[in-house]
Amino acid sequence: MGNFSLDPGQLARCAELRDLARRHLAPLAEKGEPGRVNRPLVAELGRLGLLERLFTSGALDLCLMRESLAQVSTEAETALALQGLGAHPVHAYGTRAQRTRWLPEVRAGRAVAAFALTEPGAGSDAAALALRATATDIAPLEGRGELRDQPRRDPHPPPPPQSWLLNGEKTWISNAPEADFYTVFARTGAPGTRAGGVTAFLVPADRPGLTGTPLDMLSPHPIGTLAFDDVPVTTDDVLGEPGGGFRVAMNTLNLFRPSVGAFALGMAQAALDATLAHTARREAFGGPLKDLQTVAHQVADMALRVESARLMVYAAASAYDEGADGVPRRAAMAKLLATETAQHVVDTAVQLHGARALRRGHLLEHLYREVRAPRIYEGASEVQRAVIARELYKEAAP
Incomplete structure (x- = not known):
């Protein structure tokens, strides 16, 4: 494992990303409509090559x-x-x-993707899915006689694709109902089989029987529900293996959980930077706020927490890239520490800025609304603690 100090090339790429975001992405983001997919922004991410990097880079x-x-x-x-x-x-x-069908469209920013796992009764308990995939029969083609000069039929033809009908509901799905396709997790096994009875499907948004409803949320990006009413899928739509959907979901989350922590770190760093600037110039009690010991100590504590969380996020991501042991535990620790840290840092920043930070349009007002959700999605903080404890006992077992 490395020491998690970024090399000059990595630091330069981070600075370049921040510059691209200021010049190209932030202006498009400001023009977006809250609660709707900002397709010009997604297309610009594709044009800049950032979506391509999602599939060519490590954690x-x-x-x-x-x-x-x-x-x-x-x-x-x-x-x-x-x-x-x-x-x-x-x-x-x-x-x-x-x-071949979908990834070039995603890379170019022309197709919007969504991850549909959560249900009304299966949020933190991802193995308790109720969306059913009921197997159906495909009738064989009949009434086609063979001509004598045609080749003989294969005596062992491949079996016809298995088909299912999806019935149920997904909720709190980001990008729903506006995505172009969904990675959907449904129960194909018998009730009570839990994780082993889940299959992942790629479901295009135009499948018959699939409808969605937007939800009015605090988040600026779209979140909605999906309703499945006899939505047809076949083995051609399966991601991985039938019954292997829980593995697909957990491996995806193990990759993205540290990066949820990184998202939180970005917000925490923005809040810290704003606080340093504000307390250096804001006059109170005969001098700048930074000269007050109580303020200086809070700023120092904010910086300490951000840097500590950053090291854990980088450690978890490096463990994933290296195929090291303990990835689920490390990923859970990284997400837990970073998201809880960001909540504290943004809240402290608001306190040190005073009422101005709560004015609509202020950076911290925006961050104050944004920072809350990462403590819930992709596994709430309580779930991360459960994962950490479970993995620790597993590692300690003889």
Whole structure:
């Protein structure tokens, strides 16, 4: 494992990303409509080659991208991350036909992806999915006689593709209902089989029976519900293997959980930078705020927490890239520490700025709204603690 100090090339790429975000992405983000997919922003991410990097980079580079973008534009960061989260299962587990059809469109920013795991009764308990995939029969073709000069039929033809009908609901799905395709996790096994009975499907948005409804959320990006009413899928739509969907979901989350921490770090760093500037120039009690010991100590504590969380995020991402042991535990620790840290740092920054930070349009007002959600999605903080404890006991077992 490395010492997690970034080399000059990595530092230069981070600075370049922040510059691209300021010049190209933030202006498009400001023109977006809250609660709607900002397709010009997604297309610009594609034009700049950032979406391509989602599929050619490791976990550490993903973290650096998300942290750098989040320091300048949380909307741009989120648009990038959601493309990665929704399309990574296709990249990692998809068939050649699935990858050929969808990944070039995702890379170019022409197709919007979504990761559809959460349900009304299965949020933190991802193995408790209720969306059903009920197997159906495909009737064989009949009434076609053979002509004598035709080649003989294969006595052992490949079996026809298995088909299912999806019925149920997904909720709190980012980019729903506006995505072009969804990575959907459904129960194909018998009730009670939990993780082993889940299959991942690639479901295009135009499948019959698939509808969606937007939800009015605090987040500026779209979040909605999806309703499945006899939505047809076949083995051609399966990602990975039938019954292997829980593995697809968990491996995707193990990759993206540290980078959720990186997103939080970007927001925390932006809040810290704003606080340093504000307390250096704001006059109170006969001098700048930074000369007050109580303020200086709070700023020092903010910086300490941010740097500590950053080291853990980089360590978890490097462990993933190196195939090291303990990736689920490290990923959970990174997400937990970084998101909880960001919440504290942004809240402290608001306190040190006073009422001006709560005015609509202020950077900290924006961060104060944005920083709350990462403590919930992709596994709430309580779930991360459960994962950490489970993995620790597993590692300690003789």
